[in-house]
Amino acid sequence: MDYMLGVDIGTTSTKAVLYDMKGKVIAYANAGYKLYQDVPDMAEEDPDDILDAVVAVMGQTIQKSKAQPTDIKGVSFSCAMHSLILMDQADQPLTRAITWADNRAAKYSEELKNNGLGAEIYAKTGTPIHPMAPLSKILWLRNEKPELFKQAKKFIDLKTYIFFRLFGVYKMDYSIASATGMFNIFNLDWEPQALDLLQISREQLPKLVEPTAQITGIDPKFGNLLGISANTPFIFGASDGVLSNLGVNAIDPGVVAVTIGTSGAVRVVVDKPVVDPDGKLFCYALTKDKWVVGGPVNNGGIVFRWVKDQLFAPERITAEQMQVSTYDILTQIAEKIPAGSDGLLFHPYLGGERAPIWDAYARGSFFGLTRKHTRAHMVRAALEGIVYNLYVVMLTIEKITGKPKSIQATGGFARSSLWRQLLADIFEQPVTIPESFESSCLGAAVLGMYALGYVDDLSEVKDMIGVTHVHQPNEQNFEVYRELLPIWIRLSEVLEPEYKEIAEFQKRHSD
Amino acid sequence: MDYMLGVDIGTTSTKAVLYDMKGKVIAYANAGYKLYQDVPDMAEEDPDDILDAVVAVMGQTIQKSKAQPTDIKGVSFSCAMHSLILMDQADQPLTRAITWADNRAAKYSEELKNNGLGAEIYAKTGTPIHPMAPLSKILWLRNEKPELFKQAKKFIDLKTYIFFRLFGVYKMDYSIASATGMFNIFNLDWEPQALDLLQISREQLPKLVEPTAQITGIDPKFGNLLGISANTPFIFGASDGVLSNLGVNAIDPGVVAVTIGTSGAVRVVVDKPVVDPDGKLFCYALTKDKWVVGGPVNNGGIVFRWVKDQLFAPERITAEQMQVSTYDILTQIAEKIPAGSDGLLFHPYLGGERAPIWDAYARGSFFGLTRKHTRAHMVRAALEGIVYNLYVVMLTIEKITGKPKSIQATGGFARSSLWRQLLADIFEQPVTIPESFESSCLGAAVLGMYALGYVDDLSEVKDMIGVTHVHQPNEQNFEVYRELLPIWIRLSEVLEPEYKEIAEFQKRHSD
Ligand SMILES: Nc1ncnc2c1ncn2[C@@H]1O[C@H](COP(=O)(O)OP(=O)(O)OP(=O)(O)O)[C@@H](O)[C@H]1O
Ligand SMILES: Nc1ncnc2c1ncn2[C@@H]1O[C@H](COP(=O)(O)OP(=O)(O)O)[C@@H](O)[C@H]1O
Known part of the structure; x- marks a missing residue:
């Protein structure tokens, strides 16, 4: 059998789902970790806890499925955006992973907004100026923890950390990079104005790769533990947000993904990077020619x-x-x-x-x-x-992408028919609830299949997901x-x- | 024994309290009546229901007290403000009593506000331009019920109606008159600009009397029923609002009466009529040289x-x-x-x-x-x-009357120590809760005692009431x-x- 393993490194837990090449779920596992909130506005996680969780859920999924090592054709990753880890000269973490939810950089993102620099940088990076972004976080660290800042050999994210531990390289995909606030989405490279502002060099950042890029040669320590051969390709993958669009089949023009979980988001795929004149929308990469424009909402x-x-x-x-x-x-x-x-x-x-x-x-x-x-x-x-x-x-997004045609809606709220109908009535759009288990894992897996040639086009995802409900506006x-x-x-x-x-x-x- | 009977004609019930001349309660009675709300914004009462209630509570109080007819030295009245009754040529009511809570004249008070006439009239009458006021109500009736308006021989209020039934005269005290929106508080007469606007004549309004004015010769039908002699003086009295200031001993400069019952009010006594440049405060007469400035609040x-x-x-x-x-x-x-x-x-x-x-x-x-x-x-x-x-x-009142010194607080809310303390803390004033049973009845009785010479000064009320709580601002x-x-x-x-x-x-x- 041919299987693809999708792994989604989330803020509260990491999930792994093993799929066959038609998107059928073969096995699933999930492991949580602790959020550190020692001081107000802090939201950190221990990167080694997360490494343990990633390895554990991969192992459990493979074991539960009784798959042979050769059945696993690839492993592909999704990861939460905006995390930041500082690595020292000996490649050891100087910090925990500072997550998107950490608000301690607020003063610095405020400053960037007020002095106009923020708007200039946003216009090139597509990442809204906010404490969530590594851009603000590094500025905060440089000012308030200069000793840490000075010791930092590398500024990386959680997924880069996991890949570093598994493969010994510092590499970051365009998608995760496009959410750092330091990546120029128009020329697909680190943005000098951002690096100048932060007083860091390109060398202190991971090497950039496409989301479909693959790597082999997993550290035997982990390969043996997992029962995976060193030839198994690992696909770098992308961020959980854009992969969830893929995982719910909201990648065609005019198809809007609306998520209401604990927080919420509205996201639409376009074929070229675009930015919002008011700096209120993000534009993150899914692949080089699929970009996700949208807005994240805290209060879902x-x-x-x-x-x-x-x-x-x-x-x-x-x-x-x-x-x-x-x-x-x-x-x-x-x-x-x-x-x-x-x-x-x-x-x-x-x-x-x-x-x-x-x-x-x-x-x-x-x-x-x-x-x-x-x-x-x-x-x-x-x-x-x-x-x-x-x-x-949505109204803000519309101005850039045009009127939507339909909505694919996901998240805990989709359990309530009232809430689904509200969405149809307020958006005045038909709302479909896709039957897609762990949509970011599926998105990662489909991206992996595409990278490895098991599917010709990402749109083949449409045959992998069902539909549980459709609501028309009343x-x-x-x-x-x-x-x-x-x-x-x-x-x-x-x-x-x-x-x-x-x-x-x-x-x-x-x- | 010498007794004074205080009667308060309220919106939901009429109360009567028999006091000795030291303000001690001898007997009490209370009777409610129906509020008619047949159409939106209507709030009417049947004047004859109220006459029945007035007679009933007077009779019950006297009976309970076992007082001799000659013990009753006087009967003095308090009444809710702003009511309007139209009387026909045969002195029969053409309407029910339209109470302060009736909102049907809203369009006309809006008009008066917008065309500037309202401000001119307010500056002379001290009654805020509002559907509650008879001024607005008569305007509404003239426009929307012209047949009724044309038949009206007299435009009176509830208390005038009661006195008319008991004594056969149409007389209204300055205090009730000062809340009609048609009474000039500076020259103590009906205001021609208001009458011109309404197209009514002085003859269509009651004769004006001082609140301390008295009348004898009760219709024997009622006198016999009540066991009261025709010599017993009835004092016209005043409105419930200003009498409640008197009844809680808030008549000295700087002493503020705050009431929170179903609705609420803040009221201060001054010695001359004054108006608010913004038209947001009322100024109603208690006596010729005691005027109550304040604001009524719906949401208590x-x-x-x-x-x-x-x-x-x-x-x-x-x-x-x-x-x-x-x-x-x-x-x-x-x-x-x-x-x-x-x-x-x-x-x-x-x-x-x-x-x-x-x-x-x-x-x-x-x-x-x-x-x-x-x-x-x-x-x-x-x-x-x-x-x-x-x-x-209070802040609006202060601009006219100066800073307050202390608060006398009453109403259902005074049962809660938290709420009393809140009042002290937010107003930053010492708050006293007077022990004053039915303060408007007591106010009426004290006004009656003053009118008949049983007390030399209204301020003697201070010896008639106790204190249940005092709160200092924290x-x-x-x-x-x-x-x-x-x-x-x-x-x-x-x-x-x-x-x-x-x-x-x-x-x-x-x-
Ligand atoms: N039966 C239900 N009906 C309606 N809403 C529900 C129901 N159950 C859960 N929810 C809503 O879904 C939310 C949780 O959604 P979900 O399970 O997607 O959370 P999550 O995965 O923690 O969110 P996130 O993806 O933002 O981290 C709850 O806060 C609640 O508002
Ligand atoms: N025990 C209590 N503690 C605090 N507030 C109370 C209490 N009992 C009644 N109230 C408040 O008092 C209000 C009624 O006040 P009251 O003076 O009796 O009414 P009315 O203005 O109709 O004469 C109620 O709406 C309520 O808000």
Whole structure:
């Protein structure tokens, strides 16, 4: 049998899925690791924990599948974006992996935005100026941890680290590179203006390779452990975001991938790199001629979780006794409220926001409350608010890519039919929920198949995934949302200047 | 024994309290009546229902007290403001009593505001331009019910109606008159500009009398029923608002009366009539040389009730089982949250608002939400928001009357020590809760005692009331509120232009 192993190194866990060349799942494994948050705004992980997890899930998948070593035709990788590890002269990590969620570089990304340099660099790199990006993080380290900065031989990411441990080379694919804030997406090379700003040299960064690039000769220590031959090609792969577009078959023009998991994102594939005049969208590489334009949103399902835990705490017990998910109870409650929540509007910025407003100070709000409104209205307004916000990201993307034609939607929210319908009604687009297990793993595997010639075109992914639900926009509902959206958007603009002061109050008074 | 009977004709019930001349309560009775709300925005009452209630509670009080007819030295009245009854040629009511809560004249008060006439008239009458005022109501009737308007021999209020039935004269005291929007508070007469606008003559309005004016010769039908002699003087009295200032001993300069019942108010006594350059405060007569400046607030305890009913519905059952008030449970929950609710702000405008913003479109909002915020924060933020709003009214009053020195606080909210302390902390003033049972009745009785010479000065009320609680501002808390108030106020300004559109959406989509 011919198998392809897809590995997705995520923020909370690494997943491995073994597929046959038709995309059928043969075996699966998953291993989590610890997030370090010793000080405020820190979000780090131990790179060796992650190496252990990667090796473990690869081993488990292969073992569970009972595949022969020769059945594994390749291993292909997906990885979370924006991580940064400093390596010393002896190729040992000087830092943990500082993840995208780490906010300590906020002051420096602010500075870059204010002094105009940020806009110049964004226009070449396509990575929004934000503490998440290695660009900001390195600037922060140079200023606030100069001793570490000086010792650094290399600035790498998590996937580069894993490949370094497995193959002894520092190589980074264009896709991960395109999310560092230091990579020129138009000439596919490190951007000198960024390196000058950071005072680092090209030599301190990994060598760049295409996402389809392969490498063989795994360190025998790991090869033996895994039962994999040294000839097995490892494909460098790409970032989890762009591979998830591939994994849900949202790679054709006009097909939008909308994800609402803990956070959320809206992403569209285009054939050339493009940037947003306002610097609010990312443009990350999938391959040299497929680029993913989109916006990442902090406040996705995590907001629904907050509604569940904080506004519906008493209902948790009921749900436990009924042995159903509290989310299902809440969804059912929200369904009874008319579209538009009787004019209650919610801005979901409980934890600051990236796209569409890129404002770490942003905070949540309910607006339009009357005595008629109940907690049930609050749930529905919260779900609607999360989707309005994603829709505003879509409106920004549209300006560059044109009107969408359909939506492929994924993430935990897709479990709720109400939420799927909301997406169709607010976006006024047909919404399809693909049946795609671990879409970033599948994306990695399909990229691997393509790299190794098992498929001729990435679009063959369409035969590998099923469809679980399709929702059409409901005219009665979208007419209501058409009335509310302009109010919601104007309110966003009106509230924006007010966020900073309350956020600073909260910071001053938090313990 | 010498007794004085105080009668307060309220919106939901009429109360009568028999006092001895030291203000000791001898007997009490209370009778409610129906509010008619046949069409949206209507709020009417049947004047004969109210006459029945007035006679009933007077009779019951006298009976309970076992007083002799000659013990009753006088009967003095308090009455809700702004009511309007049209009387026909045969002195029969053409309408029910249209109460202050009736909103059908909104279009006409809007018009008066927009065409500038409203400001001119306000500057002479001291009654804010609002659908509550008889000025707006008569304009509405002239335009929308011209047949009724043409038949009207007299335009009177509820108390005038009661006195007409008891004594056969149409007389209105300065205090009630000063809340009609048609009475010139500087020359104590009907204002020609208002009458011209309405196209009505002086003869169509009651004769004006001082609040201390008295009348004898009650219709024997009622006299016999009540067991009261025809010699017993009835004092016309004043409105419930200004009499409540008297009844809680808030008549000295700088002593502010703050009430939070279902709605709320902030009121200060001054010795001359004054008006607010922005038209946002009322100035109503207590006597010729005591005027009450203040602002009425729609969103008082009714907002706390909404929080209880809508956000804490599950806790109601717990409270029932514990046999305590849900309000007490909520208060205890809110007490555990730090002052300032961790930066959660609430604007309490669930039902539009009168003072301080005079905007019927205003709506409620929560602002500053983070994942840290719980329902407990929402309760506290709601209580704080109600008090911030009253404090903004205070800030407007201060501009005219100077800084306050202390607060006398009353209303249902005074049952909660948290809420009393909030008032002290946000106003940064010592707060006293007077022990004054039915303060408007007491105010009426004291005015009656003064009119009949049983007391030399209204200030003797101070010996008639006790004190149940005194709260001093807590420095740690008020420093937090000093940080939040400017943010809350700026947010009010920012949100104000946004209310109309969402309110109109809500109206369009309500069934
Ligand atoms: N039954 C359900 N109905 C509706 N929404 C649900 C349901 N179950 C979970 N969710 C939503 O999905 C979210 C979790 O999504 P998911 O499982 O994709 O999370 P995740 O993998 O942690 O997210 P991310 O990919 O952003 O890291 C929850 O926060 C919740 O809002
Ligand atoms: N135990 C309590 N603690 C705090 N607030 C209370 C309590 N009981 C009632 N309230 C508040 O007081 C309000 C009623 O006030 P009250 O003065 O009795 O009403 P009204 O204005 O109708 O005369 C309620 O809406 C509620 O907000």
